[in-house]
Amino acid sequence: DAKTTQPPSMDCAEGRAANLPCNHSTISGNEYVYWYRQIHSQGPQYIIHGLKNNETNEMASLIITEDRKSSTLILPHATLRDTAVYYCIVSGTGKLIFGQGTTLQVKP
Amino acid sequence: IAGITQAPTSQILAAGRRMTLRCTQDMRHNAMYWYRQDLGLGLRLIHYSNTAGTTGKGEVPDGYSVSRANTDDFPLTLASAVPSQTSVYFCASSKEGRGWPQHFGDGTRLSIL
Numbered sequence: 001d002a003k004t005t006q007p008p009s010m011d012c013a014e015g016r017a018a019n020l021p022c023n024h025s026t027i028s029g030n031e032y033v034y035w036y037r038q039i040h041s042q043g044p045q046y047i048i049h050g051l052k053n054n055e056t057n058e059m060a061s062l063i064i065t066e067d068r069k070s071s072t073l074i075l076p077h078a079t080l081r082d083t084a085v086y087y088c089i090v091s092g093t094g095k096l097i098f099g100q101g102t103t104l105q106v107k108p
Numbered sequence: 109i110a111g112i113t114q115a116p117t118s119q120i121l122a123a124g125r126r127m128t129l130r131c132t133q134d135m136r137h138n139a140m141y142w143y144r145q146d147l148g149l150g151l152r153l154i155h156y157s158n159t160a161g162t163t164g165k166g167e168v169p170d171g172y173s174v175s176r177a178n179t180d181d182f183p184l185t186l187a188s189a190v191p192s193q194t195s196v197y198f199c200a201s202s203k204e205g206r207g208w209p210q211h212f213g214d215g216t217r218l219s220i221l
Contacts, residue, residue: 030206032206032207034209036210041196041215042214042215043198043200043212043213043214043215044151044198044200044210044212045212046209046210046211046212049207049209051207087150091206092206093205093206094139094156094158094202094204094205094206094207094208094210095141095153095156095166095205096141096151096153096210097153097167098143098150098151098152099150100149100150101150
């Protein structure tokens, strides 16, 4: 599975959009991009995933570049409860390899 | 409420003892997974099962065994616990493997003394 690179930390003002970037330049054609988050020491929570097209659900939007080498997770209106570690994972097998993720701090 | 149940929630165990962590899901998912998470680190895959009757090794399988006798249950066994297995253990499941999201349990906090 391809490796991903994420910034270690980001801040976002409450009510603003949070845009979390992820680089996956070695992604293969059959590999999906998944986003999860982990709040405190709870179990990871699935957010969204996609293969080629942009995706949107009730939690977030996923924007994948045309060459698929990078993606952005967008939380449209961040709240304090969105403070968490966000993991971008690329996988073609279903097995997930978690990196260090991005710690998002939403501030009042 | 459908989901994944892990037991126990936490456990303190003497080194050398045998321990089985339980994981049950009621979503009829085919694939199940066990991860461990150590302080300040991301999750690492221990073992997985794509369907009942099959299992596979993940990144860090040594010292652990699993079985998948039916769809719902995926127990993780530490045959002889060692202090380095002190960790938080998460079980997850997905409808299938590739292309499906994984849903995680609340974890088991295990301390080996």
